[in-house]
Amino acid sequence: MAVSLDLLVDALVAGILLGGFYAAVTVGVTISFGMLDIANIAQPAFILLGSYAAYIVTSYVRIDPILVGFIMTPVFYVIGMVTYRLYYYAFESRGEQGIQGLAFFFGLLFVAEVSLVLVFGVDYRFVEAPYIGPSIHLWVFDLPLRMLIPCVVSLVMVGLLQLYLTRSFIGRAILAVSQDPLALQLMAASPTRIKQIAFGISIATCALAGTFLIVIQPVEPSIGRDYIGRIFAICVLGGMTSIPGMVAASMLIGIVESITATFTGPSWAPAVAFGFLLATLAVRPSGLLGRQ
């Protein structure tokens, strides 16, 4: 009995740390899908690009991988803006957001994975950092640093984003666009420009999220597939537009996945998020915290 409790507590803690990381992974989609209504199913691809970018840079320069994530953030922001421009030109301006937009992002997702395979092969790649390996002991908890640090930085990043969206002028414009594009036009701000910035931000988060990923575990190109279910499950469960809701959902899914992995083996983890997704869609599409 005592043994199980120990395992359970460990699993819980690991789940919370994992949940923090999942928040960073999902916040981009909360912006692009929840707020801008752009189903960017290629999000895992951008995250993996972030991982491999960290891998490449750290293999040439002895620099902290998370620092690489920060450096790459403006680069990914530009990539995001360019991607939105293309998406807008090809689909939104023609009113064809449905099937073709999805096919476009699916194509991106696929091309990214295949390109990574061609360039890097299917071997696992990893980075090295002083905090990958050791753990700190806090009271009864065993906290691996390689999970703790990404979790903390993730939550800080998500928190800053929430502040930005609710306090700054552009941030509030983004929130306004998500609710009523017409109102924005009346304010003489261009919805397209705002959406471009927002989408840029959503991809920018992938630089850091990708770095966190490769710090937490070694990566190989097909890992992205596991994340699609997770990301959208968390986004929907969190209420689509609500960042606090998304964080709560990330924690929940992180914990459930962690407990499942501990007691039934790691191979069932991908099914957990998907099960959540289906259940949420079937029962309460407005998510945990509801949607206005």
Add this chain to the structure above:
Amino acid sequence: MRNGSFWIAAAGFGIAFVALSRVLFTNEYYFFAAYVVLQYIVLSTAWNILGGYTGYINFGTGAFFAIGAYSSAVLHKMPALTEAWFGIATPPIPLPVMILIGGIVSGVLGLGTGYLTLRLRGVFFAIATLALTVVVQTLIVNWDYVGGSRGIYIIRPADAPLGGGYIQYLYTLMLVLAVISVGIARTIERSRLGLGFAAIRDDELAAEAGGVPTLRLKLIATTLSGALMGMAGAPLPYYVTYLDPTSSFNLAYAVNSVAMPVIGGMTSWVGPVIGAILLGTIQQLGSVGFFLDLNIPPTFNLLIVGLLLILFVIIAPNGIVGLVTAHRRKRAGALAAVAARRAA
């Protein structure tokens, strides 16, 4: 072309193709290649019933396809299993029956996925299908009866029902399946069901207001599409003789079944066939280095397919069929203008 003459032509074409292949396919490899292309005709046509006709995009072809393959694997092992449990070995199930069963199982999966997600926006259905592949793969990987992640070896039966080799038998079955699926697609196009699908695709809200039972029709589309994909997958174990999750859930199936209809054209049965033959043949040729000893990794083929998909979606969303139709319309318009000028 009226319905009757289509079927006669299709049957005639099929028979001619089988006869010709016995003469022309000097190397067993040609049967392999033709099998793959025909398989893609079925997959693209199946995908297009839901994607092109009804407007709901399915990214999880791999799941439906693999379910068909694994259901055959299960049935294949059944005689051994019943012998071990009951001492009596059930007779081996003929492949056409396996195909039907594979279709039923995948059809049920399609129905289930649809039922859970189709009352919401199409985007959620697409996302659910994307995650579906991973989940079904997880289930298979954890199921030891079908070999789990190690895979399972399937031994082809010694004799083929139609004479000739077993490969030729598989190829003939797949040819029949291709003709049937294209026939089904064409029949739907011209039927009341097809009209309903088109209305849903164009404007689901208006369709519902116009009396179209949208949920029911969407469920029919997902079930039918899934079933055909499962049928395409059912002969796979006998084709590859070694079935494992990595190759049967290969992303190639998902991407090709989307790219072929998009590139060929989604509005009619012709598009997926063109897309499948074109892309399928190129990929098959690519896998043998275009006979020029070029060493092209298979992933490179897939990269090209992915890039073509993106390109066509942006530039020519109506596919090759759409380009041809647009060109013809322009010519007709130009000719009419010339004629009008002459008459004036």
Add this chain to the structure above:
Amino acid sequence: MSEAPLLAVPLLSVTGLGKRFGGFIALDNIELTVGTGERLGLIGPNGSGKSTLVNCLCGTLHNETGSVRFDGQKLDGLVTHQRTRLGLARSFQLPRPFHTLSLVDNLRVPLTFTVNARPGHRLSAAQTDARCHELLHQVGLADKARRLPRDLTQVEMRKLELARAVATQPRLLFADEAMAGLSPAEVEEIIAVLLRLNEEGITIVLIEHIMRAVMSFSTRLIVLVAGHKIADGLPQEVMANPEVERAYLGE
């Protein structure tokens, strides 16, 4: 406020209908009836809930409270296409044609799935085709039968929209802002179509902003403000109502 003469059994009867979006109350305890053959006008400022009401009555949105009866039958729980098959049709505020289908096929869809879905009334393929052309002729679109919706002008799209609703052989038609953005002459065209439909026995509820059209068309008027019904009666009397005047001070 005097009532227009009530007919024995109202065709449509709405009691206590309420609809909220999260914390926002869009419709509050709406009570109304529509008699067979009436021409009912439904007016109100922007955002008063007119379209929400239509959406609830047609089943596109789900009302949390209240009950709707159509010809004595309870509609609660029925989905939109089931209500359409019972005889409750609507045209959309922003025309929603099937853009890859020709005009004929645009009408073939509702015909096939309502008229031909009712037991005992099935039309043959030839009859269906003839009926499509007849409907197009009635709205003056016969010569564009084979064209696509994108080739139509604004007013032609509105007519197609109405034709599609009429194709379902409705007993009650909700014409949702069918005249917005049209010129006065075009408005007259649409009114003429609606009057003719009413003469043929279709009860019409006209949701509109164009006061001239509503006043000349309606036999009874209902005013909706901020989700509440504030007036219900003869057009002249309703417009003289001080509450209604206040609601329109900004208009």
